[in-house]
Amino acid sequence: MTQRPHALGVAVIGTGRMGADHVRRIQEVTSGARVTAVVDVDAERAKSVAARVDGCTVHTDPAAAMASADVDAVIVASPGPAHEAALLAAFEHDLPVLCEKPLTPDAASALRVLQAEQKLGRRRVQVGFMRRYDAEYMKLKSLLETGQLGRPLMLHNRHRNVASPPGWTSEMLINDSVTHEMDVTRWLLGHEITAVTVLAPTPSANAPDGIRDPQFVVFETDGGAIVDVEIYVNCGFGYQVQAEVVCERGTARVGDGHAMVTNAAGRWGGIIAQDYIERFADAYDREVQAWVDATRRDEVTGPSAWDGYAVAAVCEAAVRALEEGGRMRVELVERPALYD
Ligand code: NAD
Ligand code: ISE
Numbered sequence: 001m002t003q004r005p006h007a008l009g010v011a012v013i014g015t016g017r018m019g020a021d022h023v024r025r026i027q028e029v030t031s032g033a034r035v036t037a038v039v040d041v042d043a044e045r046a047k048s049v050a051a052r053v054d055g056c057t058v059h060t061d062p063a064a065a066m067a068s069a070d071v072d073a074v075i076v077a078s079p080g081p082a083h084e085a086a087l088l089a090a091f092e093h094d095l096p097v098l099c100e101k102p103l104t105p106d107a108a109s110a111l112r113v114l115q116a117e118q119k120l121g122r123r124r125v126q127v128g129f130m131r132r133y134d135a136e137y138m139k140l141k142s143l144l145e146t147g148q149l150g151r152p153l154m155l156h157n158r159h160r161n162v163a164s165p166p167g168w169t170s171e172m173l174i175n176d177s178v179t180h181e182m183d184v185t186r187w188l189l190g191h192e193i194t195a196v197t198v199l200a201p202t203p204s205a206n207a208p209d210g211i212r213d214p215q216f217v218v219f220e221t222d223g224g225a226i227v228d229v230e231i232y233v234n235c236g237f238g239y240q241v242q243a244e245v246v247c248e249r250g251t252a253r254v255g256d257g258h259a260m261v262t263n264a265a266g267r268w269g270g271i272i273a274q275d276y277i278e279r280f281a282d283a284y285d286r287e288v289q290a291w292v293d294a295t296r297r298d299e300v301t302g303p304s305a306w307d308g309y310a311v312a313a314v315c316e317a318a319v320r321a322l323e324e325g326g327r328m329r330v331e332l333v334e335r336p337a338l339y340d
Helices: 017-028 043-050 061-065 080-092 107-120 137-148 170-191 281-296 305-324
Strands: 010-015 035-041 057-059 074-075 097-100 127-128 152-160 195-198 215-221 226-232 240-247 250-254 263-266 268-270 328-329
Touching: 010 017, 010 061, 010 240, 010 281, 010 305, 017 035, 017 043, 017 074, 035 043, 035 061, 043 107, 057 061, 061 074, 061 080, 061 127, 074 080, 074 170, 074 281, 080 097, 097 281, 107 170, 127 305, 127 328, 137 152, 137 250, 152 328, 170 195, 170 215, 170 226, 170 240, 170 305, 195 305, 215 268, 305 328
Parallel strands: 010 035, 010 074, 035 057, 074 097, 097 127, 152 226
Antiparallel strands: 152 240, 195 215, 195 328, 215 226, 240 250, 263 268
């Protein structure tokens, strides 16, 4: 197996919350890579992130960074609507990409990316569905693959955030948050999601005006499983992501966060993480290292553009189910051979 002898030069596009964290990660945690360029439409933000990295150039145009001789690969961490342009530019420069979720915000644009990647004739994109790199989710996947528990019948998920950022809408609970459970369902069970129903109780008093929070989302899969997701993005008390698979001969559950339990003063308890950066720190580290290692071997592994497209299609059906009520079928194009 051949591997590039030099460290991978990475351009990070978007230097907000995730982008800045990926820059830190590559510089301080990841081996075999260094950040050579950062890009942000907000030049001041990009400059302040680049100031922490020796020799890093600053750009406001992703294509200019991609044309640099010391850029071998790209991390896209701009908002979802900017992903398609960045991905197509990376394809033109024949650069491998780690693209934060979502691949793109809707199925039509995701399909355009899928078609452009097929024209290249090889995979170029890994999508940032980082739960696949979380130690607990990986154990759960391995257990299901042994078949010991029998066929999965149901998957229960809880996804809670402390508070939604300003400007959130009811659709974003699906498009921004439940996307992770869509990917987890497809990956853990190895099924496609075929239909979606969304129910919403009277909104929590914590929810900003007009936001339908929490929501209860139900998937049906082509493997005959039923999956439910409680999404509650203004729960106030912590960041919690839990999953329990119910199989024919047993159940398995992850995400209880019982790394340390204290007993004192007549009480027992632990600490709840407050955000995804804390809860999934190890998963992001593993995800980026896996991407760097594969890229240096000239391979692409992990969640593919097909996975990004399939999730975008489920999101569209789920948003229709939220808006119109009832059960919506998910329509997918035929899976191209490149993603078999
Ligand atoms: P953010 O708003 O904090 O940062 C986005 C940055 O991109 C901003 O600095 C903005 O100025 C910049 N930007 C906007 N348009 C751009 C363009 N066309 N080119 C270059 N830069 C541009 O957002 P964030 O929370 O860091 O989210 C970024 C991405 O990461 C999104 O796709 C989001 O869904 C994803 N995300 C993933 C996770 C996860 O758990 N995997 C968590 C949070 C966010
Ligand atoms: C955010 O964009 C993420 O991807 C987080 O993992 C998720 O928990 C959160 O709800 C989203 O807003």
